[in-house]
Amino acid sequence: MEVTNRYITVKAHVEGEPTESDFEIKSSTISTSVQPGSNDIILKNLYVSIDPYQINRIKSHSASHTTSSFAVVITPGETIDAYGVARVVASGNPEFEKGDLVVGMITWGEYCVLKGEYMLRKLDPMGFPLSYHVGIFAFSGLTAYAGLFEVGKPKKGEKVFVSAASGSIGHLVGQYAKQFGCYVVGCAGSKEKVALLKEKLGFDDAFNYKEETDLKSALKRYFPDGIDVYFDNVGGEMLEAAVANMNIYGRIAACGVIAEYTGVGKRAAPDMLEIVYKRITIHGFLTSDYMNLYPDFLSATVDYLRTGAIQTLEDISSGVESIAPAFVGLFHGANTGKKIVKLADE
Amino acid sequence: MEVTNRYITVKAHVEGEPTESDFEIKSSTISTSVQPGSNDIILKNLYVSIDPYQINRIKSHSASHTTSSFAVVITPGETIDAYGVARVVASGNPEFEKGDLVVGMITWGEYCVLKGEYMLRKLDPMGFPLSYHVGIFAFSGLTAYAGLFEVGKPKKGEKVFVSAASGSIGHLVGQYAKQFGCYVVGCAGSKEKVALLKEKLGFDDAFNYKEETDLKSALKRYFPDGIDVYFDNVGGEMLEAAVANMNIYGRIAACGVIAEYTGVGKRAAPDMLEIVYKRITIHGFLTSDYMNLYPDFLSATVDYLRTGAIQTLEDISSGVESIAPAFVGLFHGANTGKKIVKLADE
Numbered sequence: 001m002e003v004t005n006r007y008i009t010v011k012a013h014v015e016g017e018p019t020e021s022d023f024e025i026k027s028s029t030i031s032t033s034v035q036p037g038s039n040d041i042i043l044k045n046l047y048v049s050i051d052p053y054q055i056n057r058i059k060s061h062s063a064s065h066t067t068s069s070f071a072v073v074i075t076p077g078e079t080i081d082a083y084g085v086a087r088v089v090a091s092g093n094p095e096f097e098k099g100d101l102v103v104g105m106i107t108w109g110e111y112c113v114l115k116g117e118y119m120l121r122k123l124d125p126m127g128f129p130l131s132y133h134v135g136i137f138a139f140s141g142l143t144a145y146a147g148l149f150e151v152g153k154p155k156k157g158e159k160v161f162v163s164a165a166s167g168s169i170g171h172l173v174g175q176y177a178k179q180f181g182c183y184v185v186g187c188a189g190s191k192e193k194v195a196l197l198k199e200k201l202g203f204d205d206a207f208n209y210k211e212e213t214d215l216k217s218a219l220k221r222y223f224p225d226g227i228d229v230y231f232d233n234v235g236g237e238m239l240e241a242a243v244a245n246m247n248i249y250g251r252i253a254a255c256g257v258i259a260e261y262t263g264v265g266k267r268a269a270p271d272m273l274e275i276v277y278k279r280i281t282i283h284g285f286l287t288s289d290y291m292n293l294y295p296d297f298l299s300a301t302v303d304y305l306r307t308g309a310i311q312t313l314e315d316i317s318s319g320v321e322s323i324a325p326a327f328v329g330l331f332h333g334a335n336t337g338k339k340i341v342k343l344a345d346e
Numbered sequence: 347m348e349v350t351n352r353y354i355t356v357k358a359h360v361e362g363e364p365t366e367s368d369f370e371i372k373s374s375t376i377s378t379s380v381q382p383g384s385n386d387i388i389l390k391n392l393y394v395s396i397d398p399y400q401i402n403r404i405k406s407h408s409a410s411h412t413t414s415s416f417a418v419v420i421t422p423g424e425t426i427d428a429y430g431v432a433r434v435v436a437s438g439n440p441e442f443e444k445g446d447l448v449v450g451m452i453t454w455g456e457y458c459v460l461k462g463e464y465m466l467r468k469l470d471p472m473g474f475p476l477s478y479h480v481g482i483f484a485f486s487g488l489t490a491y492a493g494l495f496e497v498g499k500p501k502k503g504e505k506v507f508v509s510a511a512s513g514s515i516g517h518l519v520g521q522y523a524k525q526f527g528c529y530v531v532g533c534a535g536s537k538e539k540v541a542l543l544k545e546k547l548g549f550d551d552a553f554n555y556k557e558e559t560d561l562k563s564a565l566k567r568y569f570p571d572g573i574d575v576y577f578d579n580v581g582g583e584m585l586e587a588a589v590a591n592m593n594i595y596g597r598i599a600a601c602g603v604i605a606e607y608t609g610v611g612k613r614a615a616p617d618m619l620e621i622v623y624k625r626i627t628i629h630g631f632l633t634s635d636y637m638n639l640y641p642d643f644l645s646a647t648v649d650y651l652r653t654g655a656i657q658t659l660e661d662i663s664s665g666v667e668s669i670a671p672a673f674v675g676l677f678h679g680a681n682t683g684k685k686i687v688k689l690a691d692e
Contacts, residue, residue: 056619067594071623075365082377216510237616248413257618268506269615272581272603275630277417284621 001032006320007109012076013060017262022058025326030111034092034184041091041114045106047134047316048084048344050339051168052327055261068286080108084085085130085137098124103133108323110179110343126302130346135168135338136197136301136312139287143255144172144231145297150179151253151283152229156181158221162180163205163269166193166313173231174203175310182229187238187305189333192283196336201311204205215241229253232295237261239268246280254284261329264299347378352666353455359406363608363677366403369670372423376457380438381633386458387437391452392556392692393480394430396516396672396685401607413672414632426454429484431469431476433692436445442468447687448480454669456689476692480527481684482647482658485633489601490577491643492520492636495526497577497629502527505569507588510579511552512539512659514684515601517638519577520549521656531568532585542682547657572596580604589616592626597605600630607678610680659683 006027014022034040057074058062064071074080084106088096096102104120106112116121123133135141137283147169154160160177164170165186174197177184186203187199197206205222211219219227219241226247236259242252242265259265274280304310315327323341330339352373362369380386402410403420420426430452434442442448450466452458455632460466469479476485481487493515500506510516511532520543523530532543533652543552551568558564565573565587572593576586582605588598604612620626649658661681663672669687676685 038618056623062623064623065616067623129550239618254618254622257622260618268618269613269614272585272600272606272630274613276400276603277408277410277413277626277632278630280630281623284618284624286623286625286627289625305484336599 002029003111004028004034005109005188007079007107007112008320008323009080010058010076012193013149014055014058015060015263018055018328020324020328023211023327025320028140030113031289032089035100036088036092038092038115040103041120042089042116043086043102043106043112044089045084045086045110045112045163045343048082048323048341048343049083049110049133049134049138049140050161050330050335050341051139051324052055052256052261052330053257054080054327055331056083068288070286070288079112081105082108083134085133086112096120097342101125101130101315103138106339107174108320110320128305130341131314131316131338131340132305132312134340135173135314136237136305137298139174140338141312142290142294142297142302143287145176145301146287146293147231147253147255147285148173148176148229150286150290150293152178152231152251154180154229155286158228159183159225160185160229160231161219161223161227161245162186162231162233163209163242164204164256164258165197166336167233168335170231170233170298171197171201171313171337172310175201175304177229178202178204179304193333193336196313200311201236209238216244219245228329231255232257234258235268236265237268240270243270243274246274246278248278250278250280252280254281254282260333300333316340316342318342349378350374351376351455351457352455353425353428353458353586354418354666355424356404356422356670360401361406361609363541364404364674366400366670366674369673371666377461377603378435380436382438384438384461387439387448387466388415388435388531389432389452389458389460390435390691391458392434393477394428394452394454394463394669394687394689395480395484396681396687397428397485398602398604398607398676400426400673401677414634416632416634422635425458426663427451428454429480430589431479432458439650442466447471447476448651454666454687459463462499474651475687477660477662477686478651478658480686482518482651483644483662485516486684487518487647487658488636488643489633490515490642491522491547491647492633492639493577493601493631494522496576496636496639497631498526498577498597503529504574505529505593506531506575506577507565507569507573507591507660508532508577509555509584509588509616510534510602510604511549512542513579513681514681515658516577516579516657517543517547517683521547521650523546525573525655527651530677539679542659545561547659554557555584561661562590565591574595575599577601578603581606581614583614586690587614587616589620589626592620592624594624595626596626598628599624600628604677612613660686660687662686664688
């Protein structure tokens with residue numbers, strides 16, 4: 001039997017801000033059975049993750065291409081791999097069988113055929129929605145957890161600032177920090193997001209950076225006693241402002257640079273004099289270095305969710321047609337929480 | 347008895363690049379005996395340290411003023427405290443007596459009267475020139491040692507880059523790193539300095555940054571396999587170029603920002619994307635946090651000097667008149683090695 005697979009490709013490398021016209025939907029016909037003797041797996045994709053880091057893979061040159069196995073360059077015209085949840089249609093690998101739910105690296109498409117070495121495991125949903133296994137139980141959650149605790153190294157009572165605080169990672173960072181006993185302020189890009197952070201997610205305070213003319217003064221207002229840990233998702237001017245407001249021995253967990261990915265925003269030029277005299281550490285990190293924390297992270301997170309101590313925000317759209325707009329929207333703050341595209345019913 | 351004390355003051359706060367005319371020599375008459383019952387100490391200064399960080403104390407506003415007890419603001423017209431070696435003229439403190447050699451915070455002047463709480467200890471020259479106790483055995487040496495080993499955390503065989511490598515700290519960083527088993531390249535601002543690094547101090551390589559039109563390419567040439575540890579004395583464009591050439595898990599020990607102290611140079615805007623994907627750490631530090639290392643540092647350094655494994659470069663001028671030119675010259679690369687002013691014969 002054969003099925004039609006519609007999937008997303010990029011027409012050419014994109015160096016600046018992405019637009020929907022940089023992408024196209026292609027179709028192919030794929031067989032729903034595997035060749036005897038191969039270890040191929042054919043999957044029907046259910047949910048895929050839409051992440052800003054993909055922008056770096058779409059560029060023709062990026063520091064990311066050679067330094068992270070998750071960020072190798074994407075060849076225009078080819079499928080784009082991404083994290084997601086799928087159901088096995090057919091499997092030449094005895095570890096998986098038809099009907100299994102799986103999670104791992106799939107594609108931005110309706111189906112995928114995985115060959116050779118693939119990163120996939122069987123999924124036990126543990127009673128949670130499948131989308132949680134693309135977001136909070138996957139890289140977004142582990143990034144928030146590892147970045148906050150292993151890189152930011154907060155102490156109870158310390159002051160934590162999170163940028164892009166209503167984003168896939170930021171909204172979890174703030175909640176983990178609150179549970180740990182920190183004072184947490186987040187910034188986001190709309191009144192509604194700010195209200196969500198304060199009213200639904202328990203942030204001590206939050207502000208709309210778009211309403212601020214001077215980010216340095218804004219942070220001074222929200223942190224009159226200074227910032228101890230800054231979880232940086234954005235880079236740019238916010239990073240400069242945070243450095244100016246850091247306390248002595250402050251730590252910056254540099255997770256993402258969304259303000260700089262597309263070359264539109266100004267590059268951060270933090271005051272090195274502050275960094276030296278205040279003994280500030282800026283520490284870039286990738287979640288793939290902290291996979292050993294996964295069991296602790298998962299156990300803590302499942303408990304928090306079951307007791308209602310933390311909540312996860314998801315922003316789910318449907319259908320392969322929505323992948324490109326969902327991705328482009330990430331760079332305009334269109335999403336609230338984890339951006340996910342649902343491709344099929346369970 | 348009374349003596350005339352000539353000392354340096356700054357006429358007003360200096361916000362940009364300092365010039366000799368920002369300073370003046372003042373005179374006062376001081377008694378060579380102390381009031382009975384006081385713990386004052388009167389010192390005849392022998393050698394004083396001339397350090398770039400004093401520029402931050404001369405500004406009206408600086409991050410340094412509130413974050414480091416060594417960098418409190420200097421009041422125009424008043425004496426300027428600085429590290430140095432002196433001989434006790436009179437002492438109300440029973441721990442010190444007339445004729446003792448001492449080392450600690452004295453002043454940019456011929457004499458000084460220390461009152462209240464002072465930072466001073468008796469000096470055993472250990473057979474070394476007194477000037478060594480202002481340079482290599484003092485903050486310059488400990489900064490090089492602590493910054494390299496505790497902040498840079500090199501492993502044997504790693505590639506170390508040092509900027510301002512012929513300066514008071516840089517020339518020691520490179521030699522410590524060589525002794526430890528690293529590959530070391532330094533940059534400096536003249537052909538003569540470069541020759542000194544390679545021929546006298548045993549750097550594996552060195553280059554004159556003024557001859558390079560593209561620092562990023564220059565570093566690529568000197569570090570085809572990338573930089574593991576960058577000991578940063580300068581900030582600015584060199585920091586950007588270093589970040590671009592750092593290896594995965596690279597560490598930057600941010601010691602000084604001479605390119606930015608005077609507001610003349612461009613502020614570093616390192617590529618945060620490189621910092622994230624290569625998991626680079628930028629770690630600002632102050633030597634005052636590493637005083638616990640002093641015994642280890644001293645013992646290692648004395649051994650290295652006695653066996654001739656390392657050498658120290660000193661740049662000594664004479665007389666209170668030479669203090670302002672010596673200081674101003676630091677910002678134009680006029681010094682080679684540790685800049686010291688000798689104020690009197692031993």
